[in-house]
Amino acid sequence: MNVRPATAADSTAISAILTEAWGGHIAVAHGTAYDATALPALVAEEDGRIVGLLTYTIEGDELEVVTLDAPIPQLGVGSELLSAAADLARAAGCRRLWLITTNDNLDALRFYQRRGMRIVAVSPGAVDHSRTLKPTIPETGAYGIPLHDELTLELLL
Ligand SMILES: CC(C)(COP(=O)(O)OP(=O)(O)OC[C@H]1O[C@@H](n2cnc3c(N)ncnc32)[C@H](O)[C@@H]1OP(=O)(O)O)[C@@H](O)C(=O)NCCC(=O)NCCS
Numbered sequence: 001m002n003v004r005p006a007t008a009a010d011s012t013a014i015s016a017i018l019t020e021a022w023g024g025h026i027a028v029a030h031g032t033a034y035d036a037t038a039l040p041a042l043v044a045e046e047d048g049r050i051v052g053l054l055t056y057t058i059e060g061d062e063l064e065v066v067t068l069d070a071p072i073p074q075l076g077v078g079s080e081l082l083s084a085a086a087d088l089a090r091a092a093g094c095r096r097l098w099l100i101t102t103n104d105n106l107d108a109l110r111f112y113q114r115r116g117m118r119i120v121a122v123s124p125g126a127v128d129h130s131r132t133l134k135p136t137i138p139e140t141g142a143y144g145i146p147l148h149d150e151l152t153l154e155l156l157l
Contacts, residue, residue, distance in 0.1 A: 001051070001077065003084040006041035013050040014041060021069045027055075028130040028137070029066070029100040029150065030123070036067050042084050044070075044077045052077035054085055063089035065099035073107075082115055090157050097157060102127055103149040104141025117153040126150035 006014060018025050018036050025037045036055045044052035052070040056063055065085055070077035089097050098120075101108045113119070127147050131137045141147035 001080055002045045003042055003052075003080050004045065006043045006053075010041075010043055010050060011037065014043070014053055017050065017053045017069050017071060018067065020071065022067065023136050026134055027067050028134045030126065030152075031129060031133075033133050034066050039066055042081055042088070044081055051075070052081050054081040056085055056088075058089070058092055058094065061093060061095045063092070063094045063097045065097065068099070068108075078111060079115065082112075086155060086157060095157055096154055098152060098154040100150050100152055102141060102147055103151065104143060104145035104147050106143060106145075109151070109153075112153045115155075117155045119151050120154050121152035123150040123152070124148065 015025065015037060025035050027034045027036050034057070039055040039057055041053060041055045043050050051072065053067065054065060055067045056065050063085060065082070068078060068081060070081070086097050099112070101112070125148055127137060127150060138147060
């Protein structure tokens, strides 16, 4: 597997991954709506196919992971992308990598904490607020869990 920065030639594959995972290109977190197709991205590639996507933004000395998707889980794609994002952040002089996940996403919470990230904030009702910006966010998330809250995780670099 090869992880590399996305290029314009990846736009169709990126769009397909985002649409499949999130119902479109817009990701809403901490009250901000991002067009994920407009963000810098890392892609994981295997045998010439895009098998994973991480979009991010850098502000000051912090890298925020906006989306991370491994359409076929448990093949190491998410780990490779997160590790590459941390390397990229360090190279850019960042001191912190952070992201938002939601209260239902137990798989992601496991995944991130197993990779050294810490939960540093819980925002009750933040997803309910996001739903006012993106009404397609479902009321019920993974495992049938009511979807209400955001959790912030960070990795100090
Ligand atoms: C959360 C997510 C990004 C994780 O990505 P992933 O590619 O499944 O993660 P990995 O395969 O790197 O690691 C997952 C587990 O599989 C294991 N694994 C890795 N390679 C493996 C392999 N070849 N065979 C079997 N297991 C393997 C890893 O050890 C890891 O287990 P661990 O946590 O006990 O160490 C992915 O499940 C996903 O896209 N979820 C849906 C979207 C989402 O929720 N994104 C996060 C939003 S904040």
